[in-house]
Amino acid sequence: MKEFDLIGNYFAKGGYVRKDVLLGIGDDAAVTKVPTGQCVVTTTDTLVEGVHFLADTAPEAIAHKAIAVNLSDLAAMGAEPAWISLSLSLPxxxxxxxxxxxxxxxxxxxxxxxxxxxxxxxxxxxxxxxxAQGFIPDDNQITRSGAEPSDWLLVTGCLGDAGVGLDILTDKVIVSNAEHASYLKNRHWFPTPRVLAGTTLRRVATSCIDVSDGLIQDLHQVISRSEVGAIVHLDKLPISEALGKNIENLTDALTYAATAGDDYELLFTVPEEQRVYIETALASYNIPVTCIGQITGAAGKIDLRLDEQPFEFESKKIGFEHFS
Amino acid sequence: MKEFDLIGNYFAKGGYVRKDVLLGIGDDAAVTKVPTGQCVVTTTDTLVEGVHFLADTAPEAIAHKAIAVNLSDLAAMGAEPAWISLSLSLPxxxxxxxxxxxxxxxxxxxxxxxxxxxxxxxxxxxxxxxxAQGFIPDDNQITRSGAEPSDWLLVTGCLGDAGVGLDILTDKVIVSNAEHASYLKNRHWFPTPRVLAGTTLRRVATSCIDVSDGLIQDLHQVISRSEVGAIVHLDKLPISEALGKNIENLTDALTYAATAGDDYELLFTVPEEQRVYIETALASYNIPVTCIGQITGAAGKIDLRLDEQPFEFESKKIGFEHFS
Structure with a gap:
């Protein structure tokens, strides 16, 4: 196993250095210092070849996704990233x-x-x-359990792109426009963790989750933990030009947007009095945000609407095997 | 993957609950609070079936070892354990x-x-x-790099047991005494992380490492990082009754004690003026400790002695492929 120790040399130098790291790579453990008045936020995610990424995915994309999914979890709590521990298993x-x-x-x-x-x-x-470990000021964490009836339901960025990107890579979908195909595949390979959006939501959002398993499934986590319901206007779902122009069947497009995973956008709730503030604040950072619905008192129930009419997805649709 | 989420239920309840965990399992990330005046100590270790443990090892032993190797790293820094994040990959x-x-x-x-x-x-x-994350009072961490010439070299517990235990399990060694065989196999399966010894060494030990790769190899880490040398009296190595009585060839017994890994004892250095204090303190906790040598100024050199005479291991001996 000595050769594997040598690999550690690639990681020991070249990265960002923080002043709050008293002892980094190279001893039995790292020693770090948390600033006064801050809590530690910790998350762990594992990616396995063939399960979470396709075989022969480029190492840059695997590295990006492994970091992104963890920073996305920190962002969903409102935390800023600080320290990363990496375990790499290589054949x-x-x-x-x-x-x-x-x-x-x-x-x-x-x-x-x-x-x-x-x-x-x-x-x-x-x-x-x-x-990944990050910081959040004391009592500023945003959980999944604070949504209240009449809160607005918002989401950053666009939904469904990563799902289409994966389906392009696995030959389930053909997108002939090369620029669009490239954009969609990159959204699958290189998702953007919404770190700045997350810290902006502190003390404003009543709940937050990152969209990793698909909008509806992740929304279920929020309403279940918050003991509320939600109404979602599918016609409001933010859909990219690349997705909209290439997935022409509306139901297919909505299925991607509502049920495909791996977009790593933030889904969050805000009270009426904070909605304009948060939309303005995120706009000032050039972070797109869309109001897609509202929290209701109908605990456990997600009321899907298309042009104000009740809507149901066929359970066999793309991504729906994830949804119970 | 939903079924795998259900597995999470086994972990969410039944464990120890700490007051410094503000938010545990079940959200995007955990939120914890470090006590004032303490640093965070973080370590990560991965165990892979067939590499770090034999196929068909009992789940209790795998769980024990996965926890023990991480707590052992914390102990080697002088830290007390606080929080654990677990990633479990199951076929x-x-x-x-x-x-x-x-x-x-x-x-x-x-x-x-x-x-x-x-x-x-x-x-x-x-x-x-x-x-694993733990705490250590500010500026109290024990690193691998503080050993000074004339410091005494000490080790907790006994050495070589886990190596013999593994060789019993892989039919390389036969130990007919059932009680001894059971003890040796258990030392392989259920190593004891020296948590209490580690905290006792704070502000006393000048360096510390846990013996995971074998005494000599781990000692090399210390002398290399500390830019010193060491003399090791092999006749002083602490050997259990089970090992001593069943590995009758002295060179074989010493090879296990000096080069086999996975004992997870603490190897540390203390100045002359602290030696009696630390021996007394550890004895009061019933933690065996043995002085096995001394730090020298001969940077990078480990001087092995047997009954005061220079000694060399044959490079083909058990465990020696780990040692360069």
């Missing part, structure tokens, strides 16, 4: 793969101001586990 | 396996006062990644 040593993977991690560390503080490199089937 | 759902595994995690959480704050359960080859 064999491919130095060019490791180099590309580690350089992407370093590049993201500079962009998002996190430091890689440690981890493990082992021989085994290709998989990546990241534990 | 398929075996509820009795998950039940046994999770119950062992819960049992250890009560014993060591840590809380399981989150994680991930995915479908994939059997492997476990744990990120």
């Amino acid at each position: 064999s040593i491919d130095e060019s793969w490791v180099k590309a993977f580690s350089e992407k991690i370093h590049s993201l560390s500079h962009y998002f101001s996190f430091q890689l503080i440690g981890g493990d490199t082992v021989q085994g089937p290709l998989s990546i586990t990241i534990t | 398929s759902i075996d509820e009795s396996w998950v039940k046994a595994f999770s119950e062992k995690i819960h049992s250890l959480s009560h014993y060591f006062s840590f809380q399981l704050i989150g994680g991930d359960t995915v479908q994939g080859p059997l492997s476990i990644t744990i990120t």
Whole structure:
């Protein structure tokens, strides 16, 4: 296993360095200091080849997604990223793969101001586990359980792109417009964790979750934890030009937007008096945000509407096997 | 993957609950609070079936080892455990396996006062990644880099047992005494993380590492990081009755003690003026400790002695492929 230790060298240098890391990679453990008045927010996500990403996905895309899904979880709590621990399981040593993977991690560390503080490199089937730690001011966390009836339901960015991107890669969908196809595949490979949106929602949003399993399924988590219901206007779902122009059947397009996963947009609720504030604040950061519905008192029930009429998806539709 | 989410239910309840965990399992991330004047110590270790543990190892032993190796890293820094994140990759759902595994995690959480704050359960080859977070008072961490010439070199417990235990399980060694065989196998399956010893070493030890790769290899880490050398008296190595009575060839016994891994004892250095204090303090906790040598100024050099005479291991001996 000594050769695997050498791989650690790719990760020990080149990344962002934070002053609150007293001891980084290279000892039995890392030592870090949390600023006064802040809580630690911790999340762990694992990606396994063939389950969470396709075989032969580029190392840059795997690195990006592994970081993004974790930062997205921090963002959904309103936390800013600080420290990352990485466990990388590799079937064999491919130095060019490791180099590309580690350089992407370093590049993201500079962009998002996190430091890689440690981890493990082992021989085994290709998989990546990241534990991300971040900060949030005391009592500022945004949970899934605070939504209240009459709160507005909003979502950042566009929905469904990553799902279409995956279906292009697996030959389930053909998008002939090369620019659109590229955009959609990149949305699958390189999702944007909404870190700035997350910190902007502190003390404003009553609940928040990141859309990883699909809008409706993730909304179920919120209404279940908050003991409320929701009305969703499907005609309001934010759909990109690339998705809208290439998935021409409206029901198919809505199915992607409402049920496909991996978009990593933030779905959140705000009271009426905060809606204009949050829309203005996010707009000032150039973060698109759309109001797609409202919280109701009908606990556990999601009321889907299309042009004000009740709407139901066929259960066999794309992504729907995820939804119960 | 929904069925895998259900597995999370085994982990959400039954474990130790800490007051510094403001939000545990069940949201996008956990929220925790570090006490004033304390640093966070973070370590990550991954165990892969067939690499770090034998196929068909009992789930209780896998759970124990996954926790122990991480707590051992915290102990080597002088830190006390606080929070654990667990990523469990399972090839398929075996509820009795998950039940046994999770119950062992819960049992250890009560014993060591840590809380399981989150994680991930995915479908994939059997492997476990744990990120452990603990506390240490500001500026009290014990690193690998502080050993000074003339410091004494000490080790807790006995060495080599886990290596013999593994060789019994893989039919490389036969131990006919059933009680001894059972003890040695249990030392492999259920290593003891030296948490109390670690906190006792704060402000006393000049360096510390846990013996995971074998005494000599881990000592190399310390002398390399500390830019010193060491003399090791092999005749002083602490050897259990079970190992001593069953590995009758002295060189074989010493090879296990000096080069086999997975004992998870603490190897540490203390200045002359602290030696009696630490020996007394550890004795008062019933933690065996043995002085096995001394730090020298011969940077990078480990001087092995047997009955005061220079000694060399044959490079082909058990465990020696780990040692360079």
